[in-house]
Amino acid sequence: MKTDYDLIIVIPVGPNCKVEFIEDTINSIKYYCHCTYKILISDDSQKRTGDTIKEIFPEIDLLRHKKTHGLHGGLYITLSLAFKYVLDHYSFQLLLRMDTDALITGFNPQDEAIKLFKNSPKTGIAGVYRKSKNPVDSFGNVIDNEWLRNQIVALAFTRRLLRQPIANYTLRKILIDAFKNGYDIGENVFGGAYFVSELFLRKLDEAGLLPESKLAAVVLEEDHIFGILAKSIKFDLGDLESGSLPFGCAWRGLPASPEVLWEQGKKIIHSTRFWQDLKEPEIRQFFREKRIKEGAQTMSDRINSGTVE
Template identity: 60%
Template sequence: MKQQFDLIVVIPIGPNCKLPFIEDTLNSIVHYCSCTYKIVLIDDSNKNYGTILKQRYTDVDVIINKQQYGLLGGLYIALSHAFVYVLDNYGFKALLRMDTDALITGYNPQAEAIQMFEKNPRIGLAGFIKRGKEPRDFAGNPIENYWPMHQITTYALTWRFLSKPKANLALRKLLLKALLNGYAMGENVFGGAYIVSELYLQKLREANMLPDYGIQKIYLEEDHIFGLLTKAIDFEFGDLETGDLPFGVAWRGLPTSPEELYKRGKKIIHSTKRYNDLSETDIRQFFSDKRSMD
């Protein structure tokens, strides 16, 4: 019988990640997740980081890739392998995929997602939903989303299809499936941190999309690919970012100040790399101090 958890946390570790920052992210999970949880690290660092971390965090699982898959479709492949590993070994109510520069900043960040999945099982992928050319985050910041719209249109529907015909044919077939289920061109859930249901991953696997090696070489980011896959299997996106919902995420830095994120009760934030003049060390120290006060 599979061991059951409330939450699985999957974290890919790349070659440019810094070990102290990864440890800080793991410490945030340990501190704030009072539910039952399991952490799974995907070691793509080529620096043995997974083995080093396993010595300190003995309960984590480490998946060491035989090759470095990199970003774009490669990250989609690496995550798919990890998701299959989780499905084979554990049962769970929610799975949080987060980057090493994401941080848990509030208790039980999975709670709202689990309620959402139980209320509507057709929601499979939840977080910050991006639709249209320039959606806005909870803080009112405009977010560029034109790139995936352009890429999908260009490589699936124009003469650029011929640049990689095999991969782009797979993209075109995937796009048609998604469009039939109401897909809006380029819509996705931001990939720095998102939560998925067990049912959603099971359905992706049944559809031979976990992974689909045919789309590995399409020129899209991993979160754009999962956006297409979600609609291709007729699942929906869930909003966990609007207003005081738990996500406070942006691409290259924080969407607003650490103080405001903490005041608003945001539980999952990204990216800790910077905010205005604050460095990653400054931001992490702020939230580490908050943990020590709890």
């Protein structure tokens, strides 16, 4: 019998992930997500990093991969196997996929996602939504999407297709289905952190795309692949980044300073690896101090209100 949760969090772990940073990310989930949830570590490290994390947090689930799948299409395989595991073991409202260098920085970011998926059930993936050649995020950063658009065309519709014919012919077939459903070449939801609905994952599984093993050798990032797959089965991609929405994510480093992200109320951020001269330990310390301060204030409020003796 499947266990029911509001939220499933899937965190893929590779060979270069640091235990102390994974621990901090999990602590941010535990502090800010006030719902029923289950964390699944998808361990592709081949270093038993997942086992170390489970020693610290015995309540998490751990999926160990027997062989390294790596990046690009390989990460799509790793995540697909994790999503398949989730479907087989849990019932849930939605799933949050997040990298180890993503962080929860505000209370209940899942609430906005639940609202989006409820109002738009044909949305499959939501987060930092990118479309066109040079989209601009809510902080004014111009995102280079042109490489991706050119790469997709090259892999599926030029002689480069022949370098990995099985993978690229499979990609081409799925792309044609996506184009029929309005896919704008290169549109995607950034993969550092995003929400997906249970319905979307079930439909991917029913279509034989969780995973489609022939895509393992495709030289696209997993978020690019999932964007194409979503459109191929008539699902849309959704925005949870613009304005006051909860995501504040960029590919390399943060999209804005920790102070700005905090002041604007962003609830899921990526990447904690750097912001200008700030390095990951300093960025994590900034947000950890915010959690400590909030926790102390909450306890003070409870004492003053008489709910704690």
